[in-house]
Amino acid sequence: MPTTFPLPSYEHARRVVAESADLPPAPASLLRVRRAASSDLDDLVALEQRSFNSDRLSRAQYRRHLDSDSALVLVASANHRHFLGNAVLFFRKGSGAARLYSLATQPEARGQGVGAALLEAAAEVARRRGCRALRLEVRADNHSAIKLYERLGYRRITALAAYYQDGADGWRYEKLLD
Numbered sequence: 001m002p003t004t005f006p007l008p009s010y011e012h013a014r015r016v017v018a019e020s021a022d023l024p025p026a027p028a029s030l031l032r033v034r035r036a037a038s039s040d041l042d043d044l045v046a047l048e049q050r051s052f053n054s055d056r057l058s059r060a061q062y063r064r065h066l067d068s069d070s071a072l073v074l075v076a077s078a079n080h081r082h083f084l085g086n087a088v089l090f091f092r093k094g095s096g097a098a099r100l101y102s103l104a105t106q107p108e109a110r111g112q113g114v115g116a117a118l119l120e121a122a123a124e125v126a127r128r129r130g131c132r133a134l135r136l137e138v139r140a141d142n143h144s145a146i147k148l149y150e151r152l153g154y155r156r157i158t159a160l161a162a163y164y165q166d167g168a169d170g171w172r173y174e175k176l177l178d
Helices: 011-020 038-051 059-066 114-128 143-151
Strands: 032-035 071-078 082-091 097-105 133-139 155-160 170-176
Touching: 032 114, 038 059, 038 071, 038 082, 038 097, 059 071, 071 114, 082 114, 097 114, 114 133, 114 143, 133 143, 143 170
Parallel strands: 097 133
Antiparallel strands: 032 071, 071 082, 082 097, 133 170, 155 170
């Protein structure tokens, strides 16, 4: 059984992110970030299929990540079951940086703070594991994701030519964790 990580309440983080974006804060009871369970597998795969045209995680990969000590899958949900999004994190032994491998939100939940809450949760888990930085890659043409990352303190560190399966360029971003 993988090590479990108690995730703190994200009520405060959610409120801060919403206020910094000049949006009214959503009631904390509507959004919950937690470690994914095997019962979330169908929802994870469905969101992956809905969100990405290429570079998708397979059902087998999600299953492996759910049972791994070097990976963590987080899910955001509303009202205990309304699946809104997920984040996949990787940790390498001896590395001071965690990697956010994937971040996806339901299309109808975009712009509602779900991605920001998942990013804040990912950063908190990485801090608790002793990481000094959280890194991620993003398609150069994913302007809404880039805007979110930069708003939350991530900085562009590397250009990635023809990085994605379809040949698209990307950027590597990093956030230093305090």
